[in-house]
Amino acid sequence: MNPQYITIHNTANSSAGADAEAHARLLAGGNNRTASWHYTVDDHEAWHHIPDNENAWHAGDGGSGTGNRKSLSIEICENSDGNYAKAEDNGAWLAAYLMKKHGIPLSHVVPHQKWSGKHCPRKILDHWSRFIAKVEAHYKGEAQPAEWDGKSFPGRAAFIIGQSHPAVTLLGKRLIAHGYGDYYEVGAGPTFSEVDRKACAAFQRAQGWSGAGADGYPGPVTWERLMASAPGENEPEPKTEYHRVKVDGEQVASFAKDDNVIDKVVEVVRESLESDNKEIKIEIERVLL
Numbered sequence: 001m002n003p004q005y006i007t008i009h010n011t012a013n014s015s016a017g018a019d020a021e022a023h024a025r026l027l028a029g030g031n032n033r034t035a036s037w038h039y040t041v042d043d044h045e046a047w048h049h050i051p052d053n054e055n056a057w058h059a060g061d062g063g064s065g066t067g068n069r070k071s072l073s074i075e076i077c078e079n080s081d082g083n084y085a086k087a088e089d090n091g092a093w094l095a096a097y098l099m100k101k102h103g104i105p106l107s108h109v110v111p112h113q114k115w116s117g118k119h120c121p122r123k124i125l126d127h128w129s130r131f132i133a134k135v136e137a138h139y140k141g142e143a144q145p146a147e148w149d150g151k152s153f154p155g156r157a158a159f160i161i162g163q164s165h166p167a168v169t170l171l172g173k174r175l176i177a178h179g180y181g182d183y184y185e186v187g188a189g190p191t192f193s194e195v196d197r198k199a200c201a202a203f204q205r206a207q208g209w210s211g212a213g214a215d216g217y218p219g220p221v222t223w224e225r226l227m228a229s230a231p232g233e234n235e236p237e238p239k240t241e242y243h244r245v246k247v248d249g250e251q252v253a254s255f256a257k258d259d260n261v262i263d264k265v266v267e268v269v270r271e272s273l274e275s276d277n278k279e280i281k282i283e284i285e286r287v288l289l
């Protein structure tokens with residue numbers, strides 16, 4: 001095959017661990033579907049399964065379709081424990097690399113949908129033009145690195161001892177919010193350390209997990225639970241409501257709001273009316289604290 005197109009797919013496999021290496025093992029181990037493709041890319045690497053000059057069976061357009069006969073195929077992973085934005089960015093980079101290598105124009109970088117109508121790549125079709133713009137940026141060497149969105153699970157690669165990632169600071173802040181501040185002497189920071197790992201392991205044990213589930217390296221479930229509110233966090237302070245009674249501008253009594261507050265206020269008013277003053281100014285304020 002002399003490749004003239006590059007076809008983009010998503011793996012449609014969001015299972016944790018379904019990264020590029022796992023798909024390489026799947027292909028090498030004889031996958032039970034009649035399917036093959038050239039490259040799989042995830043948030044940290046790309047695997048090359050079939051030489052570029054050989055046909056793969058990926059486009060759903062049969063043995064004589066242009067998709068299978070003339071196009072290179074890239075599967076972009078969507079495993080839940082990876083950083084999907086980074087995987088997609090890596091896919092755009094790989095497409096640009098293959099454009100250069102084979103002299104393929106940008107207009108020939110196409111979605112799987114073009115060949116067979118299948119809703120693939122399912123996570124890119126709704127922003128296909130943005131994806132193509134990113135391919136072009138990589139082609140021109142102008143692409144910015146994929147950015148973390150500041151809240152979703154950033155992928156396991158963000159948590160390597162001694163390495164920095166902004167998500168590590170958020171991890172520390174959330175661990176502190178959940179009551180694991182004793183592990184931190186100087187607060188949360190961007191470099192993943194043994195302090196973070198130990199605090200995270202304690203949090204994981206508190207979820208009832210053990211072994212690899214409590215190794216201190218956050219996965220997507222740990223992350224989701226850490227991002228959830230800690231007990232008492234973000235709950236509004238209980239409001240206090242009471243009635244303040246003033247007679248002639250002077251506060252003479254205050255009563256908490258309860259079933260008897262009217263009787264109590266009436267009692268104060270009655271006593272005040274029994275005084276000899278000709279004119280009495282009685283004020284009742286409802287106070288919310």
Ligand SMILES: [Zn+2]
Nearest residue numbers: 009010112120
């Ligand atoms: Zn596909």
